[in-house]
Amino acid sequence: MAKNLGEKAYEKGFDYEKNYGGCAQCVVASLYEVFPELKNEDVFRSATGLGAGVGLTTRGNCGGLTAAVMIISQIYGRELKNIADPERKRFVAYRLGQKLVNKFLDEYGTITCGEIQTKIMGRSFNLYEEWNEFLAAGGHSTACTVVVGNASKWAAELIAEVREKGIEVAINS
Secondary structure (H helix, E strand, C coil): HHHHHHHHHHHHHHHHHHHHHHHHHHHHHHHHCCCHHCCCCCHHHHHHHCHHHHHHHHCCCHHHHHHHHHHHHHHHHHHHCCCCCCCCCCHHHHHHHHHHHHHHHHHHCCCCCCHHHHHHHHCCCCCCHHHHHHHHHHHHHHHHHHHHHHHHHHHHHHHHHHHHHHHHHHHHH
């Protein structure tokens, strides 16, 4: 089941990034396609400024990674009304976030947007000044589309695995 959800999330994330751009929002949207019960317009909207490592700067963490952790945290994070979190619920989100980071490190050697761009497109881009060059290098056709697809897939698989096997798998594996 996790693998099927992961493949669906990959396809949706890839297509959203290809057609609309905005890596963080595309990951959120793809995960909402796979897990429609999570859909929250405020969370989707809050991912807007996270594109290309925050504000299109390419200097921060990959927006796709950040958005995937946002959705994991939407499920497994602590609540404001229970900020003390005596159950330590937030540690499930921490552990799953760590697993996503490790997948990015294994695949790309980094979690930083500009460094991922360099690995997959040969250089990073100032998206405010080099948008056309970014697109010509495959930014929204063969590069960031795959990164968004992978972030969506990996998050969906982790969420499905925890749902199937229980919270213990997130903490102990």
